[in-house]
Amino acid sequence: MLKYFKEITLLALTAIAFTACDDTSSAKNEDNNDVINSSSSEVTEQCTEVFACDAIVKGDYSTWNFIRKDSFGDDMEYIYSVDGKTLVLTTIDSEGNKKVDDSAYSFYDMTKESSQEMAFNAVKSTCVDGSGNDRMKTVCE
Numbered sequence: 001m002l003k004y005f006k007e008i009t010l011l012a013l014t015a016i017a018f019t020a021c022d023d024t025s026s027a028k029n030e031d032n033n034d035v036i037n038s039s040s041s042e043v044t045e046q047c048t049e050v051f052a053c054d055a056i057v058k059g060d061y062s063t064w065n066f067i068r069k070d071s072f073g074d075d076m077e078y079i080y081s082v083d084g085k086t087l088v089l090t091t092i093d094s095e096g097n098k099k100v101d102d103s104a105y106s107f108y109d110m111t112k113e114s115s116q117e118m119a120f121n122a123v124k125s126t127c128v129d130g131s132g133n134d135r136m137k138t139v140c141e
Contacts, residue, residue, distance in 0.1 A: 047140040053127035055137040058120040068130025070094075076130075080123055082110045087119050 057063045064080035074094040081088050087105035092098050105122075108115040127133070 045140040049136045051133040052135040052137045053132045066127045066132040068132040
């Protein structure tokens, strides 16, 4: 029995000595800790496909853009932005012609919440009425 104990002890000490001298395993553990620590602090985005008109967010003017059909059934891109108090509409037709209209929506004072609400509803309605929801957008949060 003592003979087996000596052999087991010798094997255990040998394993400990090799593990202590093996720099690659400790380096690997440090790398793994970095991955674990950095991945726990990272934020992952969740993306979904939604109808284009549904992607318009009232408080985020960067989302106030879509493609809808014009009077002739061609695609037209609508891009809304806010310049001070003014809601500005930029359209780009199917031939790439760009038109900026900063007077059509001048009755909306975009510094007032009531005007923001009305403008938002008008933009969404314009999108829906022009078949804007025929397209999908990827929205990430």
